[in-house]
Amino acid sequence: METEKIRVYDEEGNPKGIATRQDVHKKGYWHDTFHCWLAGRQGDRDVVYLQLRSETKKDFPGLFDITAAGHLLAEETVEDGVREVREELGVPVEFDDLCSLGMVKDQLALPRFTDNERCHCFLYKELENIDLRFELQLEEVSGVAKLDFREFAALFMREKESVEIEGFEVAPDGGKRTFVREISLQDMVPHSAGYLEKIIESIAQELNR
Numbered sequence: 001m002e003t004e005k006i007r008v009y010d011e012e013g014n015p016k017g018i019a020t021r022q023d024v025h026k027k028g029y030w031h032d033t034f035h036c037w038l039a040g041r042q043g044d045r046d047v048v049y050l051q052l053r054s055e056t057k058k059d060f061p062g063l064f065d066i067t068a069a070g071h072l073l074a075e076e077t078v079e080d081g082v083r084e085v086r087e088e089l090g091v092p093v094e095f096d097d098l099c100s101l102g103m104v105k106d107q108l109a110l111p112r113f114t115d116n117e118r119c120h121c122f123l124y125k126e127l128e129n130i131d132l133r134f135e136l137q138l139e140e141v142s143g144v145a146k147l148d149f150r151e152f153a154a155l156f157m158r159e160k161e162s163v164e165i166e167g168f169e170v171a172p173d174g175g176k177r178t179f180v181r182e183i184s185l186q187d188m189v190p191h192s193a194g195y196l197e198k199i200i201e202s203i204a205q206e207l208n209r
Helices: 020-025 079-089 150-156 192-207
Strands: 003-007 015-020 030-042 047-052 068-071 101-112 113-124 141-148 162-169 176-183
Touching: 003 020, 015 068, 020 113, 030 079, 030 192, 047 150, 047 162, 068 079, 079 141, 101 192, 113 192, 141 150, 150 162, 150 192
Parallel strands: 030 113
Antiparallel strands: 003 015, 003 030, 030 047, 030 068, 047 141, 101 113, 141 162, 162 176
């Protein structure tokens, strides 16, 4: 995976060539990613789904994150990114099923890891019976959880220190274990404040249409 070829850009979005995934994060190149949030009405509330990253992942194992996301390879278009929803979650989504949330920049700097993403963000809000359709790519995702969207927004905007989520994770024997637990931002993959503010605002606008 570290040798995957990814198209890279300068900060203004001008193409600068192709680099390996390893060099993208080592040298901090700007690159394209695909983010798909699953959020919508269930019963009397709006909910949002999070994926639980596999414990075997190199980066941020065992943390909750965007419902489905991944890098766009050099030969892929933004439309091709919908494969992430199918591969990671097993949900047969088509690109035309998604609402665009625009391109949002996200930056993260850690020791030996610099992530400068041009995130092409989308929303899938047809959530009827969605819980019955998850078939996880276990090397990537070990579980899925959901929470009230207002609680999610309050957590990301640091108005609450923790929120309650409910979901399932796949046990070593292949069975599913359900859970209800409290999580804080420390249980989430880190994202920049600018990214989180824009995503919360954009999802809220779509849910209120």
